[in-house]
Amino acid sequence: MPNIIAVVCASYGLAQSVCDGEDLPARAERFFRSDHTNNWAVLVCTSRFWFNYRHVANTLSVYRSVKRLGIPDSHIVLMLADDMACNHRNPKPATVFSHKNMELNVYGDDVEVDYRGYEVTVENFLRVLTGRLPPSTPRSKRLLSDDHSNILIYLTGHGGNGFLKFQDSEEISNVELADAFEQMWQKRRYNELLFIIDTCQGASMYERFYSPNLMALASSQVGEDSLSHQPDLAIGVHLMDRYTFYLLEFLEDIHPASQANMNDLFKVCPKSQCVSTPGHRTDLFQRDPGSVLITDFFGSVRKVEITMETINLTVPGIPLERFGGEPHTETALAYVDQLPVAQIIHQKPKQKDWHPPDGFILGLWTLILLVFFRTYGIKHLKHIF
Amino acid sequence: MKVRPVLSDPEKQRGRSAAVAIAALVIAAGIPLWWKTTETYRAWLPAARIGELEALQLELRVEVEVVFARGTLSPEQQKKVPASRMHKTGLKFTYETRFRTATVMEEDALNQPTAAEADHALHTLTETSCGSVVIYIIPEASALLPQDMRVYVGRSRTALLRSQVASVVGAGLPEVLAALDPQMEQVLQTMSFNHQDVTAALTDRLRPGLSTRDSLADSMRAFKSSPGYEITFSLLNPDPKHHQLHWDVEAALDAYIYPLLHKMAPVANFSVDSQILYYAVLGVNPRYDASASAYTLSADSLAHVINPVEARLGSNAASSNPVLNFLLYVPDSLHSPLIIRNDQKQEVASNAFHSPRWGGIMVYNVDGAYGNDTQFPVDIAIDMSRVMGVFLSQLRLMLGFQQTGAPPGFVLEAAGREGVAEWELDRLLWSRSVENVATASASITSLAQLLDQIANIVINDNIAQQVASAVTALQAAVAELEAGNLALALEHSREAISASERAFFDPSLLHLLYFPDDQKFAIYIPLFLPMCVPILLSLLKIFREVQQHRFDKLE
Numbered sequence: 001m002p003n004i005i006a007v008v009c010a011s012y013g014l015a016q017s018v019c020d021g022e023d024l025p026a027r028a029e030r031f032f033r034s035d036h037t038n039n040w041a042v043l044v045c046t047s048r049f050w051f052n053y054r055h056v057a058n059t060l061s062v063y064r065s066v067k068r069l070g071i072p073d074s075h076i077v078l079m080l081a082d083d084m085a086c087n088h089r090n091p092k093p094a095t096v097f098s099h100k101n102m103e104l105n106v107y108g109d110d111v112e113v114d115y116r117g118y119e120v121t122v123e124n125f126l127r128v129l130t131g132r133l134p135p136s137t138p139r140s141k142r143l144l145s146d147d148h149s150n151i152l153i154y155l156t157g158h159g160g161n162g163f164l165k166f167q168d169s170e171e172i173s174n175v176e177l178a179d180a181f182e183q184m185w186q187k188r189r190y191n192e193l194l195f196i197i198d199t200c201q202g203a204s205m206y207e208r209f210y211s212p213n214l215m216a217l218a219s220s221q222v223g224e225d226s227l228s229h230q231p232d233l234a235i236g237v238h239l240m241d242r243y244t245f246y247l248l249e250f251l252e253d254i255h256p257a258s259q260a261n262m263n264d265l266f267k268v269c270p271k272s273q274c275v276s277t278p279g280h281r282t283d284l285f286q287r288d289p290g291s292v293l294i295t296d297f298f299g300s301v302r303k304v305e306i307t308m309e310t311i312n313l314t315v316p317g318i319p320l321e322r323f324g325g326e327p328h329t330e331t332a333l334a335y336v337d338q339l340p341v342a343q344i345i346h347q348k349p350k351q352k353d354w355h356p357p358d359g360f361i362l363g364l365w366t367l368i369l370l371v372f373f374r375t376y377g378i379k380h381l382k383h384i385f
Numbered sequence: 386m387k388v389r390p391v392l393s394d395p396e397k398q399r400g401r402s403a404a405v406a407i408a409a410l411v412i413a414a415g416i417p418l419w420w421k422t423t424e425t426y427r428a429w430l431p432a433a434r435i436g437e438l439e440a441l442q443l444e445l446r447v448e449v450e451v452v453f454a455r456g457t458l459s460p461e462q463q464k465k466v467p468a469s470r471m472h473k474t475g476l477k478f479t480y481e482t483r484f485r486t487a488t489v490m491e492e493d494a495l496n497q498p499t500a501a502e503a504d505h506a507l508h509t510l511t512e513t514s515c516g517s518v519v520i521y522i523i524p525e526a527s528a529l530l531p532q533d534m535r536v537y538v539g540r541s542r543t544a545l546l547r548s549q550v551a552s553v554v555g556a557g558l559p560e561v562l563a564a565l566d567p568q569m570e571q572v573l574q575t576m577s578f579n580h581q582d583v584t585a586a587l588t589d590r591l592r593p594g595l596s597t598r599d600s601l602a603d604s605m606r607a608f609k610s611s612p613g614y615e616i617t618f619s620l621l622n623p624d625p626k627h628h629q630l631h632w633d634v635e636a637a638l639d640a641y642i643y644p645l646l647h648k649m650a651p652v653a654n655f656s657v658d659s660q661i662l663y664y665a666v667l668g669v670n671p672r673y674d675a676s677a678s679a680y681t682l683s684a685d686s687l688a689h690v691i692n693p694v695e696a697r698l699g700s701n702a703a704s705s706n707p708v709l710n711f712l713l714y715v716p717d718s719l720h721s722p723l724i725i726r727n728d729q730k731q732e733v734a735s736n737a738f739h740s741p742r743w744g745g746i747m748v749y750n751v752d753g754a755y756g757n758d759t760q761f762p763v764d765i766a767i768d769m770s771r772v773m774g775v776f777l778s779q780l781r782l783m784l785g786f787q788q789t790g791a792p793p794g795f796v797l798e799a800a801g802r803e804g805v806a807e808w809e810l811d812r813l814l815w816s817r818s819v820e821n822v823a824t825a826s827a828s829i830t831s832l833a834q835l836l837d838q839i840a841n842i843v844i845n846d847n848i849a850q851q852v853a854s855a856v857t858a859l860q861a862a863v864a865e866l867e868a869g870n871l872a873l874a875l876e877h878s879r880e881a882i883s884a885s886e887r888a889f890f891d892p893s894l895l896h897l898l899y900f901p902d903d904q905k906f907a908i909y910i911p912l913f914l915p916m917c918v919p920i921l922l923s924l925l926k927i928f929r930e931v932q933q934h935r936f937d938k939l940e
Contacts, residue, residue: 035605037605037740037741037742037743038742038743070689070692071692072692072695072696073696074695074700123895126895127892127895130890130895131890132890132891132892132894132895133890133892134892139700139703139705142705144705144707146609146707146742147609148605148741148742186827186828186831186835187828187831187889256689256692257689300692301688301689302688302691302692302740302743303605303688303740303741304684304687304688304690304738304739304740305606305738305739305740305741306684306725306727306733306735306737306738307733307735307737307738307739307745307747307775307778307779308733308734309735309778310734310735310737310774310775310778311774311777311778311799311804312774312799313641313770313771313773313777313802
């Protein structure tokens with residue numbers, strides 16, 4: 001008996017070591033399967049006003065998933081009108097729900113909106129993509145991607161054939177979007193880009209792409225409308241769009257180590273569930289979609305290498321001269337008066353009581369009357385008094 | 386029936402001349418005025434010079450000095466040593482070699498007992514310019530190198546090459562030089578640059594697939610050329626109740642990191658800061674391994690360590706420069722000691738790992754510093770030299786110094802306290818210059834193409850000025866590379882790239898001017914049609930009357 005066990009254990013051990021031996025080239029393969037080193041996400045909700053609640057909920061749900069899978073806030077550019085949570089019509093202030101019966105609050109208390117309110121414009125969106133921001137823009141509002149970044153771009157709102165409406169006042173056309181992506185490619189601002197759009201006639205927005213390494217998904221074809229999912233009777237508006245709802249259900253099953261690939265993503269929300277026909281475009285993408293992991297775009301799985309070499313510095317040395325020169329004399333610093341109360345209070349005009357006219361006015365009128373009577377004669381005096 | 390008033394001839398004539406005058410005014414003055422006022426201001430760009438940039442051929446020249454020590458050449462060979470020689474290898478590299486024999490002081494230096502001391506002595510004798518290489522040929526029987534090693538590469542730009550050709554009487558000088566050539570080429574490819582480096586630096590402009598796996602890994606690991614970098618050193622203490630950590634990071638930075646950054650000043654600006662984070666944990670639960678009686682982190686789980694920590698790191702950066710993070714993690718007392726295992730389940734000596742283009746993390750175990758019944762919290766001073774040894778090597782990888790793979794028969798002197806050898810720095814400068822030149826010329830050409838394509842973008846004067854200065858700096862950089870002046874070439878290439886980036890990313894170059902044709906018609910027709918129709922019709926009428934008049938006259 002023990003012999004058999006020993007043999008089994010030995011063979012198991014042998015198999016294990018063989019597997020480990022094979023793992024090494026497999027690991028090296030994985031290092032090179034996708035050549036990205038960091039992930040970025042640009043999530044844009046292009047609508048405002050209370051009846052477009054679902055677009056904000058869409059964007060916030062995708063934001064939550066992307067954060068859960070590992071992309072930090074510093075690598076997410078979130079553009080929202082952000083007028084839902086504190087809207088007068090919101091029965092539950094400071095919340096944005098994505099499931100009916102108020103199950104899931106996607107607003108939370110750590111959402112970081114980079115462009116809010118009226119800052120969500122076509123100009124700002126294109127500036128973020130192409131990098132042509134004024135020098136005073138802070139880091140959190142910039143897309144600081146490099147040639148090994150995978151970027152996820154998610155747009156939602158109201159759209160039409162070849163355009164997407166931004167905040168009811170302007171629109172972005174598919175030609176402009178394609179040109180913006182081409183400019184990103186010219187400066188190698190992305191390694192691979194996944195473009196997801198959830199609007200009516202969404203497929204028209206990716207028709208004009210011509211830059212390499214782009215993959216696009218849309219919730220509906222040209223001529224079709226994307227429909228919303230479910231209203232909540234307490235809040236009174238539709239909470240989510242169908243495509244994003246099923247996309248989120250799909251993403252709930254993804255964890256950072258998951259091996260699901262893009263072909264699974266293409267199957268999300270078939271016509272029976274979505275009523276519209278989702279479309280996708282992969283002809284500009286160089287890799288086969290079956291080999292692209294979901295976490296390549298939605299998560300942030302870092303490539304890691306063990307540090308094999310170290311430098312031997314343990315020879316006790318006298319520290320070299322301090323770079324930076326002379327020690328700085330510490331000047332006492334004080335805060336500028338943050339709230340100059342005196343100035344603010346003085347801004348309100350003081351309520352003055354009525355005073356009778358002062359000497360100057362009296363003298364002026366006396367002069368005028370005197371001149372009048374001198375000119376026209378004293379006989380007019382009786383008409384006045 | 387309405388009676389049409391009959392116009393007398395002079396009235397008709399006046400009418401005609403009025404119509405013609407109006408038409409003339411519209412055509413002569415109106416159209417140019419409309420053109421001028423709807424024109425966008427476009428400053429002149431040097432399109433011809435930009436077009437030349439596309440066909441730019443890079444030529445790199447290295448100045449090599451070969452010094453023959455005593456005993457390598459016979460006296461008559463010594464007399465025939467040529468002064469200099471040019472050697473073009475491959476497509477783009479030129480080695481300008483100068484030959485001479487060793488001076489007395491250099492002979493004395495070469496008589497030192499070990500190669501390291503000889504190298505140090507030689508370094509103090511001569512001043513080598515940036516980008517050049519000096520090779521000392523030492524006799525075969527020399528004891529400076531171990532028996533099987535042929536080449537010793539020192540910390541500055543010198544190499545000692547053991548002469549293979551025994552000084553056979555009768556072997557002419559050309560044979561000696563010919564025998565030296567392949568070895569010299571190998572030395573130069575290690576110390577200076579080789580085809581792979583240049584190709585890797587130009588990967589943007591070349592088709593993918595041309596670079597090898599190693600160079601791809603290197604290019605993924607190192608940051609792209611940028612005008613500045615922000616480096617942050619963080620100490621993570623998840624257990625302040627038990628460990629009171631002291632790290633003298635300022636002194637350590639002064640002693641170990643700043644020398645390297647000071648040497649890299651021609652390449653980029655660096656800004657360094659440090660922070661301590663309390664109650665910051667790694668996002669992964671380590672497993673206890675009874676055989677090693679330690680907690681282990683396997684190589685798979687390392688990838689998931691970084692993201693939860695990064696959210697807490699914060700950044701002091703006010704600029705858009707890339708940020709390098711170096712984290713020192715001291716495990717809490719419940720999970721000490723914590724060791725990292727690699728793929729083969731072996732312990733990693735450095736206990737550290739790094740992520741390309743992000744930075745590195747080192748795990749520092751302090752469980753050996755105290756026993757079980759000490760009073761908590763324990764004061765622990767961190768051995769900064771060990772920590773900085775790891776961080777320095779990670780920093781070198783991030784900045785672009787490749788992992789040195791010494792060819793067989795070579796001894797490469799480790800960098801030691803200065804952090805980087807001069808020839809390694811030269812290698813980086815070569816690849817950075819080439820990369821800067823390639824990126825800048827790609828930016829300029831694509832910008833010119835963009836501005837050409839979109840006729841409605843306004844080109845301000847400052848953009849034209851930036852483009853012109855970028856083109857000038859580019860041409861200067863290429864000229865300096867051809868002449869072999871590496872330091873000047875790097876400076877010009879940095880100027881070129883900063884000017885081209887500023888021109889390309891200027892906020893005024895936003896193209897929001899896509900008008901589909903039907904929109905253009907919709908704007909112009911209500912304005913111009915009501916005005917043009919009467920003019921055209923009256924001109925037509927005049928023309929027909931004149932024809933009729935001529936016809937009548939002929940009859």
